[in-house]
Amino acid sequence: MKFEVGDKVVIIQTNEEGEVIDIINNKMVMIDVRGVKFPAYVDQLDFPYFKRFTEKKLFPPKKEKKFIDDLPREKKKVTQRVIDGVWITFIPITVNDEFGDDIVTELKVHLINRTELGYKFTYKLNYQGETGFELLNLQIHSFEDIYLHDVPFENLNDSPVFNFEFSLLTPDKYKAEYYEASLKLKPKQVFTRIEDVRKKGEATFSYKLFEDYPNRPYEDKPSGLDLSSLSKAGFKIYDAAKTRQHLEPAKSEIDLHIEKLEPGWETMSNLEILATQLKTFEKYFDLAMAHHLPWLIVIHGVGTGKLRDEIHEILKVRKEVKSFANRYHPAYGYGATEIYFQY
Numbered sequence: 001m002k003f004e005v006g007d008k009v010v011i012i013q014t015n016e017e018g019e020v021i022d023i024i025n026n027k028m029v030m031i032d033v034r035g036v037k038f039p040a041y042v043d044q045l046d047f048p049y050f051k052r053f054t055e056k057k058l059f060p061p062k063k064e065k066k067f068i069d070d071l072p073r074e075k076k077k078v079t080q081r082v083i084d085g086v087w088i089t090f091i092p093i094t095v096n097d098e099f100g101d102d103i104v105t106e107l108k109v110h111l112i113n114r115t116e117l118g119y120k121f122t123y124k125l126n127y128q129g130e131t132g133f134e135l136l137n138l139q140i141h142s143f144e145d146i147y148l149h150d151v152p153f154e155n156l157n158d159s160p161v162f163n164f165e166f167s168l169l170t171p172d173k174y175k176a177e178y179y180e181a182s183l184k185l186k187p188k189q190v191f192t193r194i195e196d197v198r199k200k201g202e203a204t205f206s207y208k209l210f211e212d213y214p215n216r217p218y219e220d221k222p223s224g225l226d227l228s229s230l231s232k233a234g235f236k237i238y239d240a241a242k243t244r245q246h247l248e249p250a251k252s253e254i255d256l257h258i259e260k261l262e263p264g265w266e267t268m269s270n271l272e273i274l275a276t277q278l279k280t281f282e283k284y285f286d287l288a289m290a291h292h293l294p295w296l297i298v299i300h301g302v303g304t305g306k307l308r309d310e311i312h313e314i315l316k317v318r319k320e321v322k323s324f325a326n327r328y329h330p331a332y333g334y335g336a337t338e339i340y341f342q343y
Helices: 049-055 153-158 187-200 228-232 240-244 270-290 306-316
Strands: 008-011 017-023 028-033 036-041 085-096 102-114 119-127 130-140 144-152 160-168 179-184 205-210 253-255 295-299 321-325 336-341
Touching (some): 085 160, 085 187, 102 119, 102 153, 130 144, 144 153, 153 160, 153 187, 179 205, 187 205, 253 270, 270 306, 270 336, 306 321, 306 336
Parallel strands (some): 253 295
Antiparallel strands (some): 008 017, 017 028, 028 036, 085 102, 085 205, 119 130, 119 160, 160 179, 295 336, 321 336
């Protein structure tokens, strides 16, 4: 390896200087340039000593006098940040085996915040319903990149699920108190993405967790009706906005796999399983409506399609449903239905 951790380097293409903070493999290193961390190929880097030496002249040229009118006006460098959401990014780490082939041994997991908001978050990695790794009470600021941990490549066979719960660093009365996001990876899906980045000569592949942090659930406005006469007549008047505060929190995504709903599901019949799944669906459908969520994602899996068909039959007759779709999703394949509401 040409470089070691702690080496000062210069990026050949941009002429910027940085520092090596991690060795990814024999072809790539992680570097830090003025607080920004990113992977780079070693053939794109060089030591800065030659650059510094050539910049210093033994006999500096005589400076010509310049008058104020001759000086060009300084042009401010315009840098535009791309605002496109919060992402989870994976860096495949490869080694050469005895046959000279590049073998992926692990994935480095990063959380990237490309929004103008800062977040508190918790992170849990689950394998088949069991927690394999977790981080609590972390923070990520606007346009910041945080390294989370490494995932051994063979663990992908256990269908890992990356779970996050976000809240705002600076509370906003118009924004939701928290937001849950998750990503489930399947081995075949990851193999395809790794082949894609290799063909393109890229170092990472990413999945978007969310684009915009959601607003606080809708609160009813006063209807303008005068209910004082009813109150005087002895009827008790309830504030609908306050009663909603006592409801169970809504979820924008629900997983109806029976192992997530009932710990002793193995003893249940197929009919009992289906009834439990539909009851859970209707519960969170109603909660989504009560909290005026704009959408709901229902994870029903593929299987025989019975659960999906039953849910679709219910959605067809609910007037609150603006549209729904069972299309391919990078996190669920065809195993989820997206529901959009109208109010």
